[in-house]
Amino acid sequence: MKERLKEFKENGYLILDNFFSKQDIEVVLKDAKKVFLRQFIKMQYVSESLLEDLSEEQFNNFLYRLFDEDLECLANCGKQSQHLISLHSLSLNAKIVELLIEMGLKAPTISTRPVLYFNHPKLSKKKVFHKVDAHQDWRSMQGSLNSVVIWIPLIDINKELGALEILPKSHVNGLRTNHIENGFGMVLLNEDEQENLISVELNAGDALIFSSFLIHQSGDNITNKPRWSCHFRYNDLEDPSFIERKFAHPYIYKPIDELITKDFPTISDILKIYK
Numbered sequence: 001m002k003e004r005l006k007e008f009k010e011n012g013y014l015i016l017d018n019f020f021s022k023q024d025i026e027v028v029l030k031d032a033k034k035v036f037l038r039q040f041i042k043m044q045y046v047s048e049s050l051l052e053d054l055s056e057e058q059f060n061n062f063l064y065r066l067f068d069e070d071l072e073c074l075a076n077c078g079k080q081s082q083h084l085i086s087l088h089s090l091s092l093n094a095k096i097v098e099l100l101i102e103m104g105l106k107a108p109t110i111s112t113r114p115v116l117y118f119n120h121p122k123l124s125k126k127k128v129f130h131k132v133d134a135h136q137d138w139r140s141m142q143g144s145l146n147s148v149v150i151w152i153p154l155i156d157i158n159k160e161l162g163a164l165e166i167l168p169k170s171h172v173n174g175l176r177t178n179h180i181e182n183g184f185g186m187v188l189l190n191e192d193e194q195e196n197l198i199s200v201e202l203n204a205g206d207a208l209i210f211s212s213f214l215i216h217q218s219g220d221n222i223t224n225k226p227r228w229s230c231h232f233r234y235n236d237l238e239d240p241s242f243i244e245r246k247f248a249h250p251y252i253y254k255p256i257d258e259l260i261t262k263d264f265p266t267i268s269d270i271l272k273i274y275k
C-alpha cells in the first residue's frame with residue numbers, strides 16, 4: 001500500500017501542506033468577503049470609493065455590526081457565500097479528485113454541497129453556530145463507509161483562531177454518536193480522549209483530509225477575527241455497503257413556500273432588466 005494511504009488508514013487523517021496554491025484559496029476568500037461588502041455598501045458602512053483601503057479590522061467590525069443590526073442580511077450573505085462558483089470549483093479541483101482516488105474512493109461523488117464557515121463568537125447567537133463540540137460527520141452524511149471530509153483553511157489558522165481538533169485513530173471505533181445537535185452527530189468523549197485531541201494548525205493552501213468517522217471538534221477562537229474555512233464531503237459510489245443501502249441520502253434541499261419580499265417583483269422591476 002502506498003505510504004500516504006497507509007498513514008490515512010492508520011490515523012484516519014492526512015495533513016497536506018501546500019496542497020493548493022495561495023491564489024486558489026485567495027479567490028474563494030475574496031469572493032466570500034465580496035458578498036458581504038456589497039451589503040456593507042448598501043448599509044452605508046462604507047462607500048464604494050473607499051473599498052480599496054478597507055483594512056481587515058474594519059471589514060471584521062462591519063461584519064460584527066451587520067450581525068447586530070441586521071441578522072437576516074448577515075445570514076443571507078452567509079448563505080450566498082455557500083453558492084460561490086469559486087467555492088464549488090475548488091471542491092471539484094482535479095487535485096482533490098486525484099487525492100480521493102489515492103485515498104481509495106473508486107468512484108468519488110459529492111455527498112453534500114460545499115460548506116464555507118466564517119466563525120466567531122460575535123457572529124452567532126448559539127454556541128453550535130461558531131463552535132461544534134466533538135462529533136462524527138458520518139452521522140449526518142450517512143453515505144459510503146469510506147466517505148471523507150476535506151477541511152480547507154481560507155486563512156492561516158492557528159490554535160488561537162480555533163484550529164480544528166481531531167482525535168487520531170478514532171475512526172476505527174465506529175459510530176459513537178449519541179445525539180444530534182443542529183444536524184451534527186455528537187460524541188461524548190471520555191477523559192483520555194479529551195487529552196488525546198490534537199489541534200491541527202494549517203496555513204492557507206494546506207488541506208486536511210479525514211475519514212467521516214474521525215472524531216473532531218472546533219477549537220476556541222479567542223481572537224478578534226473570524227475563522228474562515230471551507231469543508232467538502234465525498235462518498236464513493238463503488239462502496240458495496242453504499243450500493244446495498246440504495247445510496248442512502250439524508251440531505252433535504254428545497255425552497256420555502258412563502259414569497260420573501262411581499263409584492264415583488266412588479267412588471268416595472270422586471271422591465272429594468274429586459275427593456
Ligand SMILES: O=C(O)CCC(=O)C(=O)O
Pocket residue numbers: 115117131132137164216217218219229231
Ligand atoms: O470547522 C469546524 O470548526 C467544525 C465544522 C466541522 O467539524 C464539520 O463541518 O464537520
